[in-house]
Amino acid sequence: xxxxxxxxKYLVTQMGNDKSIKCEQNLGHDTMYWYKQDSKKFLKIxxxxxxxxxxINETVPNRFSPKSPDKAHLNLHINSLELxxxxxxxxxxxxxxRGLGYEQYFGPGTRLTVT
Amino acid sequence: GDSVTQMEGPVTLxxxxxxxINCTYTATGYPSLFWYVQYPGEGLQLLLKATKADxxxxxxxxxxxxxxxTTSFHLEKGSVQVxxxxxxxxxxxxxxYxxxxxxxxxxxxxxP
Numbered sequence: 001x002x003x004x005x006x007x008x009k010y011l012v013t014q015m016g017n018d019k020s021i022k023c024e025q026n027l028g029h030d031t032m033y034w035y036k037q038d039s040k041k042f043l044k045i046x047x048x049x050x051x052x053x054x055x056i057n058e059t060v061p062n063r064f065s066p067k068s069p070d071k072a073h074l075n076l077h078i079n080s081l082e083l084x085x086x087x088x089x090x091x092x093x094x095x096x097x098r099g100l101g102y103e104q105y106f107g108p109g110t111r112l113t114v115t
Numbered sequence: 116g117d118s119v120t121q122m123e124g125p126v127t128l129x130x131x132x133x134x135x136i137n138c139t140y141t142a143t144g145y146p147s148l149f150w151y152v153q154y155p156g157e158g159l160q161l162l163l164k165a166t167k168a169d170x171x172x173x174x175x176x177x178x179x180x181x182x183x184x185t186t187s188f189h190l191e192k193g194s195v196q197v198x199x200x201x202x203x204x205x206x207x208x209x210x211x212y213x214x215x216x217x218x219x220x221x222x223x224x225x226x227p
Contacts, residue, residue: 004158040219041153041202041219041220041222042219042220043159043204043217043220045214045215048214056214090158090159092158092159101147101164101166101208102208103149103161103164104159104161104215105160105161106151106158106159106160107158108157108158109157109158
C-alpha cells in the first residue's frame with residue numbers, strides 16, 4: 001500500500017495556466033507538507049497543515065494556494081504558472097505536530113514543467 | 116535561525132570504499148537530527164535519526180552519531196555498494212511545529 005501518494009507524477013503545461021497537484025496519505029498522520037525541489041536538489045518547504053489548519057506558510061508567491069479538505073489530503077493549486085515554477089513538488093506527512101522527533105514520509109513527487 | 120551545512124558533492128567512490136558525508140548544524144535548543152536518502156526518480160526516505168546528544172542512529176550499514184559539542188551528525192558507512200548511489204540529505208527538527216530544515220544534499224556515486 002502506498003503511504004503518501006501524489007497525482008499526477010508528471011505535469012507539463014504552458015505559462016499562464018492554472019494547475020493542481022493532489023496528495024493523499026493513508027498513515028493516519030496529523031501533519032502534511034508541500035516542498036519544492038529545484039534542479040540542484042535543494043529542498044524548500046512551502047506549506048504545512050496540521051489537522052486541516054495552516055501552520056507553516058513560508059515566503060511563497062500567493063499564486064500558490066494549499067487546500068486541506070481533511071487531514072488525509074493536502075492539495076496544491078497554482079495560478080498563472082511561470083517558467084520559474086518548473087521543479088519537482090513533494091508532499092510529505094508526519095505524526096504529531098510539536099517537535100517530538102517524528103520523521104517525515106515523502107510522496108514520489110510531481111515533476112512540473114512549464115513551457 | 117536553524118541551518119544545516121553538509122559537504123558538497125558529488126562524491127565518487129569505488130565499491131567497498133569507506134564513506135563519510137559531513138554534516139554540521141546550527142539550532143536553538145535540542146534538535147532531532149536525521150539523514151534522508153533520495154534514490155533517482157523517487158521521494159526522500161528516512162535513513163536514520165537521533166533525537167538526543169550521543170545517540171547513534173543506524174540503518175542498512177549506515178551510522179551517524181549526534182555530537183552536541185561539535186554540533187555535527189556525520190554519516191558513515193564502512194563499505195559502500197553501487198546500490199547506495201543516491202542523494203543524501205542531513206536535516207534537523209527543533210521545537211515548535213514540525214518544520215524540518217534540510218541541508219543542500221550530497222550526491223554519492225559508487226562505481227564498480
